[in-house]
Structure formats: structure tokens, C-alpha cells
Amino acid sequence: MTQPAGIRPYNFSAGPAAMPEAVLQRAAADMLDWNGSGMGVMEMSHRGKEFGAIATQAEADLRHLLAVPANFHILFMQGGGLAENAIVPMNLSRGAVADFVVSGSWSAKSQKEALRYCDARVIASNAADHFTRLPDAAGWKLSADAAYVHICSNETIHGLEYHTLPDLAALGSKAPLVIDFSSHVASRSVDWQRVGLAFGGAQKNLGPAGLTIVIVRDDLLGHALEICPSAFNYKTVADNQSMFNTPPTWGIYVAGLTFQWLRQQREGDLTGVAAMEHRNIAKADFLYGYIDASDFYENRISTECRSRMNVPFFLKDESRNDAFLAGARAAGLLQLKGHKSVGGMRASIYNAMPMAGVQALVSYMREFEKSHA
Amino acid sequence: MTQPAGIRPYNFSAGPAAMPEAVLQRAAADMLDWNGSGMGVMEMSHRGKEFGAIATQAEADLRHLLAVPANFHILFMQGGGLAENAIVPMNLSRGAVADFVVSGSWSAKSQKEALRYCDARVIASNAADHFTRLPDAAGWKLSADAAYVHICSNETIHGLEYHTLPDLAALGSKAPLVIDFSSHVASRSVDWQRVGLAFGGAQKNLGPAGLTIVIVRDDLLGHALEICPSAFNYKTVADNQSMFNTPPTWGIYVAGLTFQWLRQQREGDLTGVAAMEHRNIAKADFLYGYIDASDFYENRISTECRSRMNVPFFLKDESRNDAFLAGARAAGLLQLKGHKSVGGMRASIYNAMPMAGVQALVSYMREFEKSHA
Numbered sequence: 001m002t003q004p005a006g007i008r009p010y011n012f013s014a015g016p017a018a019m020p021e022a023v024l025q026r027a028a029a030d031m032l033d034w035n036g037s038g039m040g041v042m043e044m045s046h047r048g049k050e051f052g053a054i055a056t057q058a059e060a061d062l063r064h065l066l067a068v069p070a071n072f073h074i075l076f077m078q079g080g081g082l083a084e085n086a087i088v089p090m091n092l093s094r095g096a097v098a099d100f101v102v103s104g105s106w107s108a109k110s111q112k113e114a115l116r117y118c119d120a121r122v123i124a125s126n127a128a129d130h131f132t133r134l135p136d137a138a139g140w141k142l143s144a145d146a147a148y149v150h151i152c153s154n155e156t157i158h159g160l161e162y163h164t165l166p167d168l169a170a171l172g173s174k175a176p177l178v179i180d181f182s183s184h185v186a187s188r189s190v191d192w193q194r195v196g197l198a199f200g201g202a203q204k205n206l207g208p209a210g211l212t213i214v215i216v217r218d219d220l221l222g223h224a225l226e227i228c229p230s231a232f233n234y235k236t237v238a239d240n241q242s243m244f245n246t247p248p249t250w251g252i253y254v255a256g257l258t259f260q261w262l263r264q265q266r267e268g269d270l271t272g273v274a275a276m277e278h279r280n281i282a283k284a285d286f287l288y289g290y291i292d293a294s295d296f297y298e299n300r301i302s303t304e305c306r307s308r309m310n311v312p313f314f315l316k317d318e319s320r321n322d323a324f325l326a327g328a329r330a331a332g333l334l335q336l337k338g339h340k341s342v343g344g345m346r347a348s349i350y351n352a353m354p355m356a357g358v359q360a361l362v363s364y365m366r367e368f369e370k371s372h373a
Numbered sequence: 374m375t376q377p378a379g380i381r382p383y384n385f386s387a388g389p390a391a392m393p394e395a396v397l398q399r400a401a402a403d404m405l406d407w408n409g410s411g412m413g414v415m416e417m418s419h420r421g422k423e424f425g426a427i428a429t430q431a432e433a434d435l436r437h438l439l440a441v442p443a444n445f446h447i448l449f450m451q452g453g454g455l456a457e458n459a460i461v462p463m464n465l466s467r468g469a470v471a472d473f474v475v476s477g478s479w480s481a482k483s484q485k486e487a488l489r490y491c492d493a494r495v496i497a498s499n500a501a502d503h504f505t506r507l508p509d510a511a512g513w514k515l516s517a518d519a520a521y522v523h524i525c526s527n528e529t530i531h532g533l534e535y536h537t538l539p540d541l542a543a544l545g546s547k548a549p550l551v552i553d554f555s556s557h558v559a560s561r562s563v564d565w566q567r568v569g570l571a572f573g574g575a576q577k578n579l580g581p582a583g584l585t586i587v588i589v590r591d592d593l594l595g596h597a598l599e600i601c602p603s604a605f606n607y608k609t610v611a612d613n614q615s616m617f618n619t620p621p622t623w624g625i626y627v628a629g630l631t632f633q634w635l636r637q638q639r640e641g642d643l644t645g646v647a648a649m650e651h652r653n654i655a656k657a658d659f660l661y662g663y664i665d666a667s668d669f670y671e672n673r674i675s676t677e678c679r680s681r682m683n684v685p686f687f688l689k690d691e692s693r694n695d696a697f698l699a700g701a702r703a704a705g706l707l708q709l710k711g712h713k714s715v716g717g718m719r720a721s722i723y724n725a726m727p728m729a730g731v732q733a734l735v736s737y738m739r740e741f742e743k744s745h746a
Contacts (some may be wrong), residue, residue, distance in 0.1 A: 009411035013418045016622055021405065024413055028404035031397050038382035038707060040397055042581040042627070045386045045708055078451040078583060079604055082618035086602030116600055203619055208415040210451060210583040210621030227489055227600045229459030231452055245455035246576055248583030249389055250623060254415070334411060335418055 010357035013335035014156055014310060014348040015183065015204040023257045041253045046246050054249075055242070058256030065262055065272050066185075068215055069192050075214040075234060076242040076252050080201040081106065081182045083232070084212060085113035088178055088199065090228040092148050092220055093118035099146040099175065104131045104155030105341060106180060111150070117225060118147070131158040133302035137166045146175040148196060154184035154307055156204070157339045159299070159346070161307035165194045176220060184309045185213065186262060187351055188277040196220055202255050204309070205350045211251030262351070276351050283349050283358045284308040290362045296369040314344035320372055321345075331364045382705035383730035387529055387683060387712070387721040388556065388577040396630045414626045419619050427622075428615070431629030438635055438645050439558075441588055442565050448587040448607060449615040449625050453574040454479065454555045456605075457585060458486035461551055461572065463601035465521050465593055466491035472519040472548065477504045477528030478714060479553060484523070490598060491520070504531040506675035510539045519548040521569060527557035527680055529577070530712045532672070532719070534680035538567045549593060557682045558586065559635060560724055561650040569593055575628050577682070578723045584624030635724070649724050656722050656731045657681040663735045669742040687717035693745055694718075704737045 011018040034041050037050045044051040059074050068074060079087065088110075089098060098118050100111035102125035114120035123142055124135035142149065149168055154161045161184060168177050176196020185200040197216045203209035214234065221235040230236050231245045267275040288306060291297045291313050299306065299313045315324055324345070328336050338344040349358055384391040407414050410423045417424040432447050441447060452460065461483075462471060471491050473484035475498035487493035494516055497508035515522065522541055527534045534557060541550050549569020558573040570589045576582035587607065594608040603609050604618045640648040661679060664670045664686050672679065672686045688697055697718070701709050711717040722731055 008405065011412050011416055013412075013416065013421075016415060016417055016419060016619065018416050019413065024404050024415075028401040031401035031404075032381065032394065038705065039384050039386075040392065042389060042397075043384055043386065043391050044389055046389060046582065048386075048708065078453070078456070078621075079602075080451070080618045083451070083602055083604040086604065090602075113603055116602075201619060203622075208621070208623045209419065209619045210624055229452075229456055229463075229489075230486055231456040231459065245453045246389065246574060246582045248451075248581075248621065248624075249576075250581045251583055251621075332411065335421065 009332035009334050010353065010360055011334045012347045012349065012353070012361070014339070014346060015201070016209045017204050017348055017350050018352045019207070020258065020261045020352045023254065023261050026257050027254055042250050044249065046243055046249050051249055054253050054256055055247070058252050058259060061256065061259035061263060062213070065259055066190055066215070067192070071218050072192065072215050073218060073221070073234070073238040075216065075237045076247050077212040077214055077232070077237060078210060078248055079232070080203070080209065080212055081180055081199065082109070082113075084180070084199045084214070085110045086116065087228075087232045088148075088150070088197065089114040089117040089120065090232065091224045091234045092176075092178070092197065093225070094147050094223055095225060097121060097143045097146045099123040099140075099143050099149040101125070101135055101140060101149070101151045102127060103134050103152060103160055104158035106155055106157065106182075107150065107152040110152065110180060114150070121146075123149075131155070131160065132300050134160055134162065134305040137171060140166075140171065142168070142171060142173045142175070146173065148178045149173065149175045150178045150180070152180040154181065154309055156183040156310050156348075157342055159301050159307045159310045159312040160305045161309065163305065165191050167194055176217065184307070186273055186276065187280050187309055189273055202251060204348070205352075207255035207258050208251050211248045211255055279355065280308045280349070280351070283353065283355055284311065286355070287311050287347065287349065287358050287362060290365065294365075294369060296373055297365060309350055310346060310348050312338055312342055312344060312346045318344070323372070324368055327368055328364055331360070333361055333364055382707050383726065383733055384707045385720045385722065385726070385734070386708035387719060388574070389582045390577050390721055390723050391725045392580070392627075393631065393634045393725045396627065396634050399630050400627055415623050417622065419616055419622050424622055427626050427629055428620070431625050431632060434629065434632035434636060435586070438632055439563055439588070440565070444591050445565065445588050446591060446594070446607070446611040448589065448610045449620050450585040450587055450605070450610060451583060451621055452605070453576070453582065453585055454553055454572065455482070455486075457553070457572045457587070458483045459489065460601075460605045461521075461523070461570065462487040462490040462493065463605065464597045464607045465549075465551070465570065466598070467520050467596055468598060470494060470516045470519045472496040472513075472516050472522040474498070474508055474513060474522070474524045475500060476507050476525060476533055477531035479528055479530065479555075480523065480525040483525065483553060487523070494519075496522075504528065504533065505673050507533055507535065507678040510544060513539075513544065515541070515544060515546045515548070519546065521551045522546065522548045523551045523553070525553040527554065527682055529556040529683050529721075530715055532674050532680045532683045532685040533678045534682065536678065538564050540567055549590065557680070559646055559649065560653050560682055562646055575624060577721070578725075580628035580631050581624050583621045584628055652728065653681045653722070653724070656726065656728055657684065659728070660684050660720065660722065660731050660735060663738065667738075667742060669746055670738060682723055683719060683721050685711055685715055685717060685719045691717070696745070697741055700741055701737060704733070706734055706737055
């Protein structure tokens with residue numbers, strides 16, 4: 001490693017992903033005894049007062065960070081985004097019509113899985129453009145009778161992000177919008193006026209794999225199909241404060257530490273998610289700016305919908321991919337290989353990635369370009 | 374706390390439950406950097422070589438510990454036992470008949486949930502006996518056409534355990550036996566000749582909540598209902614080595630540490646699960662022996678089916694319950710309150726509870742009896 005002593009490598013994994021060191025240190029320190037309770041968090045009954053305090057605080061902190069309105073429930077669940085691809089239509093579709101905008105791998109998977117439960121329609125897709133831009137909302141063929149409209153608001157694999165959520169009401173639809181925000185949750189604010197349900201796996205921006213966050217408007221509860229497992233019925237989960245079944249207690253605890261860390265972040269007058277968004281814009285601008293100015297690397301996504309979190313890029317001469325990755329690893333820059341379905345490289349620069357990590361990546365890219373151009 | 378300095382309180386939680394200190398210490402030590410990788414385990418891509426090594430080792434260790442035959446798959450899933458109550462019938466019932474033996478809260482819940490997917494029949498129940506004994510297998514009304522027969526092999530809440538698994542073939546049934554072994558997995562050996570599928574949440578004997586272990590015979594894969602979510606289709610999970618969706622990586626890692634700890638346990642010539650079983654018998658005998666000899670406490674479960682893991686007991690004068698619990702807590706004996714549906718006390722004495730903890734409990738019970746009799 002060429003990094004200064006005491007600094008960990010920078011980890012660009014798309015998820016599970018790098019976490020704030022302060023969170024990891026706290027979790028390690030509490031391992032055998034949380035807050036003088038004589039128990040580690042993994043050893044606590046989920047129904048005891050100690051874990052109850054942890055879960056209540058985590059929910060309150062997330063509600064504050066994301067400015068979640070009072071008429072939305074925050075649910076801590078299991079199964080990740082892929083399970084939600086089934087759980088959402090089991091809860092919301094009523095076996096009728098649901099609309100899907102296909103903008104990359106994740107939304108495509110969501111639509112395919114929903115076909116088990118409802119008439120899941122693709123109302124727009126840019127597959128023909130190889131998912132290099134988002135389908136223009138003006139062209140979406142919204143169904144008159146859709147139970148909901150699904151988008152993936154950040155496509156982790158292809159590297160596209162909605163920088164403005166669609167206003168379905170303005171487009172003439174009364175359907176609630178469902179967003180899969182797995183890979184950019186808490187990296188930016190959410191316009192809840194436009195959202196009925198948001199779901200995300202925790203393992204990008206919030207905590208460990210195995211915890212799923214669902215934030216759902218209260219009028220959408222209570223319509224689950226009879227075949228929906230009780231443990232995945234949003235109303236059952238909400239009525240039991242996410243403790244109908246034993247919740248992923250460690251995941252909730254670590255996500256809670258991350259929420260506390262997020263609340264402590266400052267950028268000038270900005271705090272919390274607003275501070276993170278400011279940083280994330282700066283990080284993304286710096287990396288895309290370097291790539292665009294280079295003749296050696298390229299990013300193929302339309303500038304207006306590039307993800308701030310997941311930056312796929314290619315060496316124009318792909319025969320150098322292996323050398324690039326080996327050099328990056330030696331320089332303490334980990335997990336930069338692109339997803340197998342896209343190829344090339346991908347730098348995931350979530351909340352826990354500091355600007356210094358992006359600067360280290362660009363420095364390495366510049367050196368590699370210089371020595372291989 | 375009246376314990377010697379440096380000794381943690383003894384934690385009798387029914388789950389999530391006490392874990393071996395060596396496991397917790399290892400997990401804390403690895404938190405920021407696993408094995409020189411520069412990443413903590415929570416930060417690793419599940420598809421990278423580092424986590425691949427962890428998962429492969431965990432599966433191999435569990436297979437060794439439980440002597441799982443080669444024609445059974447070991448799956449690492451999410452959702453816990455309550456989710457499996459739906460996932461099992463979605464995968465195995467084919468929408469037809471499934472038989473359930475109701476021996477306590479957990480098997481009762483399993484049967485009720487299965488009704489969503491199949492003709493789930495109660496073929497035996499001892500509800501009339503208030504679940505103080507197991508229904509005699511000779512009296513089970515096995516269906517000729519059952520897709521499977523479900524039992525809960527250890528009832529965590531009521532404190533009953535099957536000390537011999539039923540031999541369905543000898544009872545004239547060709548159906549595979551499904552066992553919910555959540556609360557005694559790895560506390561004793563399993564007779565796989567009599568089992569088609571075993572499932573269990575990890576949070577009693579194996580690791581943190583949020584990880585579910587499913588061990589399934591290969592001929593039972595591939596029969597899922599169309600409405601089974603892909604993430605919970607056993608064949609899909611098996612075909613993808615438990616990585617169809619992002620698995621609960623931390624849970625697998627901590628369970629893997631527990632498996633290694635189990636493999637290191639020794640009692641004379643016995644190792645691993647056999648050594649644990651030896652210890653668990655001694656612990657249970659000591660505690661039940663004291664209770665039975667006392668006029669102050671009682672356990673109401675028939676001796677032949679008492680659980681070695683979960684020991685519910687009552688003070689004959691229940692007006693002293695609060696004083697008992699407060700004194701226990703002061704003596705460093707935690708989470709002894711019984712489940713609300715049963716009342717009284719419950720001591721869960723899983724693998725991680727040493728004999729010294731059971732001795733400390735009995736000493737306290739004796740002192741309490743002496744000062745309150």
C-alpha cells in the first residue's frame with residue numbers, strides 16, 4: 001500500500017460498501033457490552049428495553065435525516081431490494097396493473113419479478129440506448145388504472161440517477177410513485193410529496209447487508225394479497241413496530257450509528273443529508289470532470305442523469321483493464337472492477353467515501369494515463 | 374453486579390441470545406480490517422474473493438458440525454423462522470396438503486401461516502394439555518397425500534423438545550419431515566435419515582438475528598409455487614450459492630466464527646456438536662434436577678420431552694416474580710422473564726451458556742428460596 005500509515009485503503013465497492021470508520025470503531029467498542037448493559041447488541045432480546053431504545057432512536061434519526069412526514073411509516077425489514085421486488089407488488093398491486101420505467105438492470109429485474117403478482121407493464125425503457133440516459137417522463141405511457149408506478153431512482157450498475165423525481169400528478173396520474181432508492185438513500189433529500197413508497201437495502205449507504213428500509217405512506221397499507229407472507233405484509237410490520245418477527249437487530253444498530261454519524265456531518269451551514277449532498281456533488285463533479293477531460297477514460301452516460309454515487313467508466317484501450325486494477329489495488333484503491341454485465345470500471349462513492357478518496361483515485365488515474373498513454 | 378470482576382453477566386435471553394465471548398472478541402478485532410484485506414467484513418462485496426472465502430468456510434464448517442449429507446443443500450437466507458413459515462409451503466406444498474403437529478406456539482404459527490398456500494392440516498395437537506407434553510407420534514393422523522409433515526423440534530416458548538425425531542416411514546408415510554430447529558440447532562446431532570428439510574433462525578445458537586439457515590434435500594428443490602418470490606425460491610438460492618440476492622454477510626461471518634468455536638469445543642473424546650450435546654445434557658439435568666427437588670419452584674413439562682435449551686419455570690408463589698427478577702438482575706443473571714404468553718420465568722441455556730452460568734442461576738434460586746420460603 002502506498003497510503004500513509006494509519007489510513008485504510010479506499011474501498012469503492014458498489015455494495016456492501018465502505019462504512020464510516022467512526023461507526024466501525026463504535027461498533028467494535030460496544031461488542032461485548034453495550035452502554036453498561038452487560039450484553040452486546042447481538043445478544044439482546046429484540047423485545048427488551050435496551051434494544052427498544054436502539055430501534056426507537058434509529059427510526060427517529062432516520063425520520064429526521066430524510067425529513068420523513070408523519071403520515072409515512074418507517075419499516076425495518078429483511079430481504080434486500082431483490083425481495084422487495086416481490087414484496088412491493090404483493091402489498092400494493094392488488095393483483096391489477098402496475099407501471100414500470102425500465103432504466104437499467106435493477107428496474108428491469110423489478111418489473112420481471114412483479115409479473116408474478118400483477119399486470120406489470122413497461123411504460124418506458126431506454127434499453128435500446130443501452131441505458132445511457134433516462135427515459136423522458138413526457139414519453140411515459142402511464143396506465144390509467146395503475147396501482148403504482150415504479151422507478152429505480154439510482155441505477156447502481158449502469159450509473160444513472162434521477163436528479164428530479166417525476167411528478168406523476170402533473171403527468172395526469174393518480175398512482176403513487178414507488179422508488180427503489182437502495183443505492184442513493186441518504187445521499188440527497190427526497191421529495192416526499194411525489195413519493196408513495198421508497199425502499200432500499202442498507203448495504204450501500206446505511207449499514208450492513210440484511211437490513212431493508214421501507215418508507216411507506218399510510219394509505220398504502222392494508223391492501224396486501226392473501227398470499228403475502230405475514231412477515232412481509234407492510235401493515236403487519238407497521239402494526240408491530242418492525243418487530244412482528246425478530247428484526248435484524250445488528251443491522252438496525254449499525255444503521256443507527258450511521259444515522260448519528262450523518263447527523264453530525266457539517267458543510268458550512270449545512271448539516272446531515274444536506275451536508276452529504278453538498279459533498280457528494282463535489283465528489284462526483286471532480287471525478288466526472290477528470291474523466292470527461294481525459295482522452296484515456298470515458299463515461300458513456302448522458303450528463304444530465306449521471307449518478308453521483310456510482311461512476312462507471314472505461315479505459316478506451318480495454319486491454320489495459322487488468323493492469324489498471326492491479327495498480328489500483330497496489331495503490332490502496334479497492335473494488336474498482338465494473339459489474340460483469342457492463343464491464344470496465346466502476347467507482348462507487350457513497351456517503352462514507354471522503355473527497356480525499358476520490359482525489360486519490362483521480363491521482364492514480366492520472367498517473368496510470370501518463371505511464372500508459 | 375455481584376460477579377467477579379471481568380466476568381460478564383450471564384444472559385438467559387431466549388433469542389437473540391448470549392454468544393461465545395471468543396466470537397465477539399474476534400468480531401470486534403476484525404471490525405476495520407479482516408485478515409489484512411483493508412476492509413471490514415460489513416464493507417466487502419459479497420461477490421469478492423474475501424467474502425467468498427468466508428462463506429465457503431462457514432458452509433463447510435456447518436456441514437461438518439451437523440454431519441449434513443452430500444445430497445442436502447445448506448442455504449443462507451433472510452427472514453427468520455416466521456418468514457420460513459410461508460417460504461416452506463411456497464416451496465414444498467405444491468398447493469396441496471401439508472400436515473402439522475401442533476406442540477406449542479411456534480408450530481401453531483407455522484400451520485396458520487401455511488393455510489395461505491395449501492391445505493395445512495393439524496394432524497395432532499396437545500393444546501388441550503396446555504402444551505405440557507408432545508403429541509404421541511402413534512396417534513398422528515398422517516394424510517396419505519401430504520407434501521410434507523411439519524414439526525417444531527424445540528418449542529422455544531413452551532420448553533418442549535423432541536429427543537427422538539419421528540420416523541415417518543415407520544409410521545407409513547412417504548412424506549418428507551420438515552423440522553423447525555431454530556432454538557436447538559447445533560445443540561445436538563440431527564438424524565438426517567428422517568429429515569427432508571430443516572430451518573432455523575440463527576439468533577439462538579448460531580449468530581445474529583437476520584440470518585436463516587435452511588438445510589434441504591435436493592429432491593425437494595424445484596417445486597415452488599409461481600407466487601414464490603425469487604429471493605425465497607430454494608432452487609434459485611441453491612443454484613446461486615446463497616448469493617442470488619445480497620446475503621446477510623455479517624450474519625454469515627459471525628455464524629462462521631461460531632462454527633469455528635464449536636469445532637474447537639472438547640469434552641473428553643467428544644468434539645464439536647457431540648461435545649456441546651454432552652454439556653447441554655449436564656446443564657439441563659442440573660437445572661431441572663434442582664427445580665424438581667424444590668418445593669418453591671416448578672416446571673410443568675413432562676420429563677420425557679423437556680427442552681434442554683429453554684427451561685420455563687414458575688415460582689409457586691407468583692407474587693414474588695418481580696422480586697425474583699430484580700434480585701437476579703442484581704446478581705448478574707439477565708433476561709429471565711418468561712414469555713408473556715406463558716408467564717413465570719424462562720432460562721434459555723444455549724450452547725454459549727457455560728455450566729458456570731447455570732450453577733450461578735441455581736445458586737441464586739437457592740438463596741432466593743431460602744430468604745423467601
